[in-house]
Amino acid sequence: MKTLDYILLTLVVIGAVNWGLIGFLRFDLVRVLFGDMSILSRIIYAAVGISGLYAISYFGRIRSAGEY
Template identity: 65%
Template sequence: MDSRGLDYTLLTIAIIGAVNWGLIGFFRFDLVAFLFGEMTVFSRIVYGIVGLSGLYIISLYGRIGAMNKA
């Protein structure tokens, strides 16, 4: 099964989350809270999706290692 589409989608979401953390760290500006409100249901869903995306991206390490061995 080819999961490249899912990989790219979740990697993009994780990168967007990383940019948000950079904004928080450097400028104390939370883009998600700005767009969707401070800990509203929707902003919590966005944070959850970003977190799950990051957890999924961990699996890329194993698959990259497997590709290098093949």
């Protein structure tokens, strides 16, 4: 489970960096690397989105980790 957490957290960070680039520089790194809405770029966007939804569970784990 810990390995999955690290993989998904890495995808969330990649998504955050990409959104930062879009917001500050109007530069979409995923689009530049993988094409404008190509199947690969759509898979990456979907994986980042699913990772973000999974990351919501971190809040519950942080709270329960503090309750020894």
